[in-house]
Amino acid sequence: EIxxxxxxxxxxxxxxxxxxxxxxxxxxxNINLAWYQQKPGQAPRLLxxxxxxxxxxxxxxxxGSGSGTEFTLTISSLQSEDFAVYYCHQYNxxxxxxxxxxxxxxx
Amino acid sequence: xxxxxxxxSELKKPGASVKVSCKASGYTFxxxxxxxxxxxxxxxxxxxxxxxxxxGNPTYAQGFTGRFVFSLDTSVSTAYLQISSLEAEDxxxxxxxxxxxxxxxxxxxxxxxxxxxQGTLVxxxx
Numbered sequence: 001e002i003x004x005x006x007x008x009x010x011x012x013x014x015x016x017x018x019x020x021x022x023x024x025x026x027x028x029x030n031i032n033l034a035w036y037q038q039k040p041g042q043a044p045r046l047l048x049x050x051x052x053x054x055x056x057x058x059x060x061x062x063x064g065s066g067s068g069t070e071f072t073l074t075i076s077s078l079q080s081e082d083f084a085v086y087y088c089h090q091y092n093x094x095x096x097x098x099x100x101x102x103x104x105x106x107x
Numbered sequence: 108x109x110x111x112x113x114x115x116s117e118l119k120k121p122g123a124s125v126k127v128s129c130k131a132s133g134y135t136f137x138x139x140x141x142x143x144x145x146x147x148x149x150x151x152x153x154x155x156x157x158x159x160x161x162x163g164n165p166t167y168a169q170g171f172t173g174r175f176v177f178s179l180d181t182s183v184s185t186a187y188l189q190i191s192s193l194e195a196e197d198x199x200x201x202x203x204x205x206x207x208x209x210x211x212x213x214x215x216x217x218x219x220x221x222x223x224x225q226g227t228l229v230x231x232x233x
Contacts, residue, residue, distance in 0.1 A: 042225075087152055
């Protein structure tokens with residue numbers, strides 16, 4: 001199965017600053033990658049699919065990039081509501097696999 | 108709007124069974140796959156498998172065979188996850204998630220998950 005590795009595990013950033021989260025696949029997954037945001041007590045929320053396409057209703061401050069094995073989620077100017085855990089998910093091959101998440105916390 | 112609504116929290120004793128429901132609305136239920144994802148306390152997301160809502164055929168991920176059963180009632184656009192012989196290690200939040208797969212006559216190709224149900228907390232404790 002494809003192993004998804006997210007880094008860092010925890011990222012401390014001040015409100016208003018930019019955050020860059022990384023996700024690496026153990027083999028090429030083309031652009032078949034999604035990003036989800038999860039807040040405490042809530043279900044994951046789709047942010048990005050196809051590596052770079054924002055889901056419906058997702059603010060323009062969220063952007064995704066990458067292809068093959070290296071992917072990035074960038075949040076351009078952090079708002080208080082953006083502090084959460086972010087997961088990447090590959091859907092290029094069975095089985096579906098997720099990264100272990102990056103916790104974005106307030107600095 | 109497209110929505111998945113799950114049943115409420117459950118508290119079960121070891122050895123018992125539990126059945127979690129996931130009711131879909133806002134789209135044609137049998138057009139899209141339905142996945143199940145487990146999240147143990149403080150942990151990440153673990154894919155359990157999916158069910159073909161058109162044929163009813165389930166596919167289980169490694170580690171989720173035997174005690175786990177996916178089923179449907181298409182008359183009420185609802186999917187079910189049943190777990191038997193519950194163990195403390197089954198304590199988790201269980202999510203259902205819709206997946207718009209592309210299927211040919213011989214195969215289906217995975218896709219992203221949207222939307223997700225709100226989750227069902229299952230606690231196994233004596």
